[in-house]
Amino acid sequence: MIEQFAGPRFRLAFTCRFLEGEPMFVRVFLSAAAGLASVLVLQHALAFPVEGVNTSLPVGTELDDDAVDQPREQFHSEAIEGQKSYLVKLGNMAFNTPAILGGTALKGDVSCGTCHINGTSNGKLFIPGLAIRPGSFDTSSALFNPKAENFVLDPVRVPSLRGARFLAPYGNDGRKESLRDFVRTVIVDEFSGPDPAPAVLDAIVAYIEDIDFLPNPRITIGGKLAVGASASERRGEALFKKPFPHDAELSCAGCHIPSAAFVDNKRHDVGSGGLYKTPTLLNANFNAPYFHDARFTTFDQVVDYFDRSFTLGYSAQDRTDMVAYLKAIGDATQPYEHITTAILLQDIFDFASTLGTAIQAHDNGIITLTVAAVGGDLGDLMDRIPEQGAPGVSGGEKERDAARNALKEAVAILERVGSNAIAGKYDEAAREYQNYNHFITVEVQPAVSRAEPWSLLNPPVHDAHYAALRQQLVAHHRLPAESAAK
Incomplete structure (x- = not known):
């Protein structure tokens, strides 16, 4: 059954060809491109359509990577300057490729963006043995780094990264003051990825x-309720600011400061056995589950x-x-948007645009990262367009x-960009990059639109495709029957 999915097989073959026979290329690939030491998205084909079947991830894993809707992402630079910078595009690309992570994450097609879809939290993320509940x-x-094992099931909530520049310290327990240090810790210590290149x-x-x-x-800029708020919301706002009955120095607003993104940038013990940072309440309707341990x-x-733990004496009202x-x-x-091919191609265009700067700078590390990441994204888009004979899909052959x-030809052109760059033929790489943009x-x-x-x-x-695939897995005894209905 798996053999019918040519898209991921093609992507795997593309990356293997790209790696073979180039010792210098491999050294650049490992060091300058943040350790892209393995093939691109090695077992995505095997993970499809049910995560955990024949992969490094446990059966029953849910990554929500087949969703048809996604959280909307808004960028500060676009609002202020009208466009994202080269550095932001490069970071967005690296964030969303498994290539910067190691071991199980790389093999299971897990990236930073898997947990933080479009920079927010993935409330459907669930990996058996690593979670109490989704999110x-x-x-x-x-599973991801043997050196990190503490032999305790102690999952934390996957946080949204919206507004992160205002939300230091970082980590649910606020263990890092520096976002840069925290990101490196996640990549290296939690997911056993190689030390990222400084530029990445x-x-x-x-x-x-x-x-x-x-x-x-x-709400207003200062965090106050705007005109039109209901009477119940106004009463809730007053309660939020009201001192606690048994400690006049405490209040909800004392930690979740409305004028400061509803945080105080401090850590507190709220009766859960440790110090944890104050989470923001902005956009929190879409960040469930809640509390540091979800x-x-x-x-x-x-x-x-909080009513019970701090004896607040709240009535039902x-x-x-x-x-x-x-x-x-x-x-x-507009917290969510329907995913379209135009949206996916725009992301691919943004990511590939880093090649212009990288080729001009002769930066083989970034060129390699981009070719691998964009090649993977093109392959993922190919997966979204089932080939002939795909279960549950008819018409439009x-x-x-x-x-x-x-899409296959676009990946082939990208391969030539990378190969020419590694060979030092940067003029040829630039021409192939122009060919790529024209072809796209x-x-x-x-x-793709048609x-x-x-x-x-x-x-x-x-829905029809995934239902048919799950039924096939059940028939081949590779998925429990009760999972077929999910």
């Missing part, structure tokens, strides 16, 4: 710091916990009002074939 993750597990690490930090909170018209799934549970207030300040405009062939515009975009109605971005096609 949590044990960073001290041997700087770029990832620049990308994270560029992710803005989504706008929320229900124990709560709703605001009601959070309010109930008080709890209702507090939840109403939290939902108001945690809201956002001609359009699907044309789109898949165009003239051939790939129209072909095939979109029969792609996995179309919800009915998506």
Whole structure:
């Protein structure tokens, strides 16, 4: 059954060809490009369509990488300057490729963007043995780095990175003051990735710091409720600011300061057995689960916990009002968007645009990273356009074939960009990069657009295809029957 998926097989073959027979290339690949020591997205084909089947990840893993909707991402640089910088584009690309991570993550096609989809939290992420509930993750597990194992199941909530530049210290326990140090720790110590090249690490930090909170018209710039708030929300706001009955120096607003992104940039013990940093409440409606260990799934549970733990004496109405207030300040405009081929191609274009600067600078490390990452993204897009004979998909065979062939050719052109650069033929690499941009515009975009109605971005096609694939896995005894209905 797996043999029918030519897209991932092609991507694997592409990367293997790209690596073979070039000792200097491999050295550059490892050091300057943040350790792209293995093949690109090694077993994505085997993970498809059910994560954990024949991969390094446990059966039952949910990465939500086949979703048809995604969190909307807003960049500060685009709002201020109208476009993202080279460094932000490079960081966004590195953040979303498994190539910067090591071992199990690389083999399982896990990137930073797997846990933090479009820079926010992945509330559906679930890896058996590393989580208590979706949206949590044990960073001290041997699965991703044996050296990190502490022999305790202690998952933490996967946080959103929106507004991260305002939210130091970093980590749920606030163990790092520097975002740069924290990012390096995650890559090297938690996922056993090679030490990132300084330029790559700087770029990832620049990308994270560029992710803005989504706008929320229900609050003002200073964090106060805007005109039009309900009476219940107003009462909740007053409760939020009210001193606690048994300690007049404490209040919700004392830690979640409304005028400071609802944080105080400090760590506190809130009765859970340790010091944890104050999380922001902005856009929190879309960041469940809640609490540092992801124990709560709703605001009601959070309010109930603090009511009991700090003897606040809330009435039923008080709890209702507090939840109403939290939902108001945690809201956002257009939090999700439907994924389209145009959106995916725009990301691919942004990532590939780093080649212009890298080729001019003769930076083989960045060229290699870009070729590998963009090649993988083109292959992922190919996976979204099922080939002929794919279970549960009918119609549009001609359009699907044309789109898949165009994507394959785009990857081949990228391969020539990288090979020429490694050989020191930078003029040839630049010409091939121009050919790539022309081909993407003239051939790939129209072909992929025509095939979109029969792609996995179309919800009915998506659902029918995955239902058929799961049934095949059950029939081949590779998936428990109860999982087929999921």
